Amino acid sequence: MSYWHAVLLAIVEGLTEFLPISSTGHMIITSALLGIPVTAFTKLYLVVIQLGAILSVLAVYWKRFFQSFDFYLKLLVAFLPIVVVGLLLKKHIDALLDSVTTVAVMLLVGGVVLLFVDKWFPQETPQEGGRPVTNPSFKEALLIGLFQCLAVVPGVSRSAATIIGGLTQKLTRRAAAEFAFFLAMPTMAAAAVKDVYDYYKDAHAQGTDLAHLFTAEQLKQLALGNVVAFVVALLAIQVFVGFVTKYGFRAFGIYRIIVGGILLILIGLGINLKLV
Template identity: 85%
Template sequence: MTYWHALLLAIVEGLTEFLPISSTGHMIIASALLGIPVTAFTKLYLVVIQLGAILSVFVVYWRRFFQSVDFYLKLLVAFLPIIVVGLLLKKHIDALLESVTTVAVMLLLGGIVLLFVDRWFPQEEPQEGGNPVTNPGFKEALLIGLFQCLAVVPGVSRSAATIIGGLTQKLTRRAAAEFAFFLAMPTMAAAAAKDLLDYHQEGIPLTLDQMKLLLFGNAVAFVVALVAIRLFVGFVAKYGFRAFGIYRIIVGGLLLLMLALGINLKLV
């Protein structure tokens, strides 16, 4: 992997981590188009640079992290389901990370769902006695965490799954998006730590150049995500999710068409 590859993948990660369009799916697509070889380090890089992106959440919402212990307990409750699923399905998840076809299908199906989300969960009507729900309880947090488990399949989008989970619990679009951002922090941190540990246990030492690539990728992802997260919250609160659904359908459809025409999109 070159620094040019690392830069492009980090930009893709920063732009897409908090959008409901699947950051992992887009990085897999970008890797295939760039012809980046699939190595143990490549897979590690795709996961670890997410740390840079999620750090932007703390920078943007730092005051929320000093409010109460209750905030952290709810995140823990929402975080637990993905730990169980991740440990049970780790090998299957790793195998799917090499499948552009899986990403294409999930982008298409997820796009269709997003076309109807605004209709299913309208924001105009007052809820809970006239007051919009902006803070989930423990039960709601657990259910949102269960929705997050759908994102172990590349192309589903962790952000989309958790936001929709929040909407099913009557959260506003903004509140659902923000809780999805907060939940990303322990989820992505755990995934990165697990991959780093597995990498170490396989006896593959990280070279100095590889460590520099990881630091570089995290820095780029952080800066790009810092901008993307601010833009996304305002956009989705005002316009909803339909535009993201259309985008996913177009990208997923184009990928399936390219695969049907025999264009090589497999990771090399």
Template identity: 80%
Template sequence: MTYWHALLLAIVEGITEFLPVSSTGHMIIASALLGIPPTPFFKLYLVLIQLGAILSVLVVYWKRFFQNIDFYLKLLVAFLPIVLVGLLFKKHIDALLESVTTVAVMLVVGGVVLLFVDRWFPQEDPKEGGHPVTNPSFKEALIIGLFQCLAVVPGTSRSAATIVGGLTQKLTRQTAAEFAFFLAMPTMAAAAVKDIYDYYKEAKAAGIDVAHLFSGAEIKMLVLGNVVAFVVALLAIRLFVGFVAKYGFRAFGIYRIIAGGILLLMLALKLPLTIV
């Protein structure tokens, strides 16, 4: 893995983290196209640079973080299901991170869902007596958290899963998207801590000195990746919320189906994915 690889993956992460298209799925596709081997550091890099993207939420919504304890308890309730699933199925999840086929299939499946999600969960017009939810209850937060568990399968999209979960509870598109952003923070932080711990255990078992857990080049890649992902995500999150509030999710569904379909066709024809 080179600095060029690290830069490109960070740009992909920043653009896709908050879009319902699967950031992890796109990074797996990008790594396959770039010919990056699935080394332990590469897998860790995919998780850690998501922290840079997630930090953009702090900048965009910093005023919203000054809320009462009720809001944070709801985030905790929504966060707990993914913790349980992650602990129980960590090895299976890691194995899926190497499967481009899984990503392709889930891109198409998720795309079909997004094609119809606006029709299934229309936004209620207040002028006609509709009252869309702008703040989820504890029960609604738990249901959103359960939907987030679907995202352990690469290509599903954590953002898409949690937003759809919010729409099933009659949240507005904007509120569902914003709650998904907030929920991403503890989710990705926990994933990063767990992956760093696992990486440390593997290194220790291999007799590697903890002081040399990361090489100088790897540290530079992580810094570069997080900074780039943060800047790009900062722009993407602003554009996404406005677009979704106005136009809905159909465009993302079409994109996912096309992208997934092309990948499945390439895999079926056994065409090489590596381009460099």
């Protein structure tokens, strides 16, 4: 993987991590279109640069992190389902990461769902019953966490699944989006730590020690990717909250249907979009 590839993937990650269009799906598509070779490091890179993106949540909402301990317990409750599912299904999830077809189908299906989300959950102001506070109950946090589990399938979108979970619990669009952002931090951090550990375990089994786990070039790519993802996500997260609060999710649904449809047509025509 070249530095150009590293930067481009980081831009895609920063733009899409908090949009309901699947950041993992878009990075898989980008990798396939660019012909980036699939190695253990490139797979790890796609996960680790998500750390840079989620740090933008801390930068934007840093005052919110001084909330009650109760709030963090609720984040933990929402986080636990994805831990269980991730540990149980990791091998199957990793296999799906190589499938552009899976991404295309899930983009299409998820797009259809987003077309109706605004109708199913009409925007409510706090005075009309919508709950603006990003602090659901423990039961609601658990249900939102269960929705997040849908995102283990590439192309579903962790952001979309979690936000819809929040909407089902009567949160406003803004509150649902913001809780999804907060929940992304432990989720993505845990995924990165787990993948780094697995990467080390595999490398150690082949005789590589910790000091030589990454080459100097790979460390530079990881650092560069996280910085780029952070800066891009910092801008994207603020634009997204304002857009979805005002206009809803229909535009994202249309986008997903178009992209998913194009990919399925290309695959049907026999154009090779498989990761190499």
